[in-house]
Amino acid sequence: MPWWGTYILISIGLLLIGIILAIWDKIKRKKRIKTLWNKQNTLNRPKGNHIKYRQYFDYLQINNKHYIDDITWNDLDLDRIFTKLNYNFTTVGEEYMYASLRNIPNHTVNELLIKKITNDQKFRERVSFILADLGRSTNNNASRFAFRHKSDEQYNPWIIIVSLLPFLSLFSFYFGISVGIFTVMLAISIVMSLSMRFKSKSELLYDDIFYAVKIIDTASDLLNLKESHLDTKPPNIRSIKFLSYLMLSDDNNETNFALQIINALKMLFMTDYHIYHYALRILRKNQASYAEYYQVVGQYDSSYSVGMYRRTLPYYKLPEIGPLHTEEIYHPLLTHPVANDYTHNRGILLTGSNASGKSTFMKTIALNIVLAQAINTTTSEVFRYQPGHVLTSMNLEDSLSKGDSYFIAEIKSIKRIIRAIEDFPMTYIFIDEILRGTNTKERISSATAILNHINSNKNTTLFAATHDIELTELLKDTFDFYYFREHLTENNDIEFDYTIRKGVTTTSNAIELMRIYDYPEHIYQDAKSTLATLKKLNT
Incomplete structure (x- = not known):
């Protein structure tokens, strides 16, 4: 057999080995996918703070002001909520769910699809297999093609000739074995060098296009399923369909020998260069259609994820539309949460000792409004509300890290709330320890004015917490008051029940906490004595 025949046979053999190993890997993955639902597990979820999910959201927010801002996101610890929710198979699902949690309009889940996935095992497994085949992208920026973007990438037709060099070099064996070997090795070196140079230069965009x-x-595969429950039918992008068979990457499994072999063969003929430019041209022409395809995958994957998340909850309820009312509502991040009932009539002011549950209650209500709008799920037995924009001012650590004093950071945070109640048709406002960064007299005076202003907006639902009991007297005509309390145990310790009650607190625990945490006795006694003196002065 001539040298070129051996060369071709080796190439075919390596390709067959790669295909066989890829099929075997797919069979093993399918077996594992079938166990995920009952085990409430995920498939190869990457870990670490370096993983980002907000690229799609960043594109969307450019032309949209209706979303959860960064302050509210951090106050409510929505990164942890996202992690709890994330049973997605794909980067698309993760980015779509992130945008949903940011309450971007038109990015809610499909309840019929969730029910179908939850109740129909065969349908669920078929959806899982399709999504798992797509998997995750290491670059996480394929959403860029749903939006206008600039690119200087130009196709060089001379690369066609370069790509054929390994094949054309086989004819050099007619001039002798030595000449043939040298020519083939030279051709392979040139093509592989150009392939690696191209891959290195365009790697990020290259990965996104593929x-x-x-x-x-x-x-397309998802929409071809029976009972898909999605009304959308994006126009076919027929000219790009066949490329899917060449979309092999080792991003999802670096140890997959089969994919490495196939990718090496593709580099040998610069296949990816040609597919890359062809696909880029098609995506530019079909931006709107691609956006629809992206949302189809996002809805399916996030619907699966929401269905799985609901299985992990002790109980949940779909939200209803009506005046704000909830029963047995609990915080979704707490291991042993205490449930509460609440009916909203007008703005409320929460009082209570340190660590009694004021902040947790406000976060519980705020989180459930966000979840209701994002994934049609609440951690409660009953939850009625009017959809609206959620803003908080509770934890300003990020602003402090940027160099602002606490008071300046708080002033800026509350100013954004004042602007928002004028811009949005319905708002939910949550303020914890308003203006804690200034002196008592100015704090009480300013807080009274600010809270009255916010509460006067008929389309605003206001929750505020304070240690300034004086505010309850100043706001008694316009606010309802609720409180949390604690009691001393037989062991002379402080215990909380975290249950909300109507009225104003009559207790405090700051001084007792110093005793419990073993402060020097004279500090504890001096504090009690000074407190007694202050109370006499105020009577």
Whole structure:
């Protein structure tokens, strides 16, 4: 057999080995996917703070002011909520769910699809297999093709000739074995060098394009399922369909020998360069259609994820529309939460000792409004509300790290709330320890004016917490008052029941906490004595 024949046979053999190993890997993955639902587990979820999910949201927010801002996101610890929710198979699902949690309009889940996935095992497994085949992208930016973007990438037709060099070099064996070997090795070196140079230069966009093509193929497969429960039917991008068969990458499994072999063969003929430019041209022409395909995958994946998340909850309820009312509501991040009932009539002011549950209660209400709007799920037995924009001013650590004093950070945070109640048709406002960064007299005076202003907006629902009992007298005509309390145990310790009650607190625990945490006795006694003196002065 001539040298070139051996060369071709080796190439075919390596390709077959790669295909066989890829099929075997897919069979093993399918077996594992079938166990995920009952085990409430995820498939190869990457870990670490370096993983980002907000690229799609960043594109959306440019032309949209209706979303959860960074202050509210951090106050409510929504990064942890997202982690709890994230049973997605794909980067698309993760980014779509992130945008949903940010309460971006038109990015809610499909309840019929969630029910179908939850109740129909065969349908769920089929959806899981399709989504798992798409998997995750290491670059996480394939959503860029759903939006206008600039690119200087130009196709060089001369690369076609360069790509054929390994094949054309085989004819050099007619001039002798030595000449043939030298020519083939030279051709391979040139092509591989150019392939690696191209991959290095365009790696990020390269990965995004290939993932985008797979997204289109995945969305088509999902829409072809019976009872998909999605009304959308994006226009076919036929000219890109066949590329999905060449979309092989080792991003999801660096130890997959089969994919490494196939990718090496693709580099040998610069296949990716040609597919890359062809796909880029098609995506530019079909931006709107691609956006629809992206959302199809996002809805399916996030619907699966929401269905799984609901299985992890002790109980949940779908939200209803009406005046704000909830029963047995609990905080979704707490291991042993205490449930509460609440009916809203007008703005409320919460009082209570340190660590009694004021902040947790406000976060519980705020989180459930966010979850109701994002995933049609609440951690309660009953939850009625009017959809609206959620803003908080509770924890300003990020602003402090940027150099602002606490008071300046708080002033800026509350100013954004004052602007928001004028811009949005319905707002939910949550303020914890208003203006704690200034002196008592100015704090009480300013807090009274600010809270009255916010509460006077008929489309605003206000929750505020304070240690300044004086505010209850100043706001008694316009606010309802609720409180949390504690009691001393037989061991002379402080115990909380975290249950909300109507009225104003009559207790405090700051001085007793110093005793419990073993402060020097004279500090504790001096504090009690000074407190008694202050109370006499105020009577």
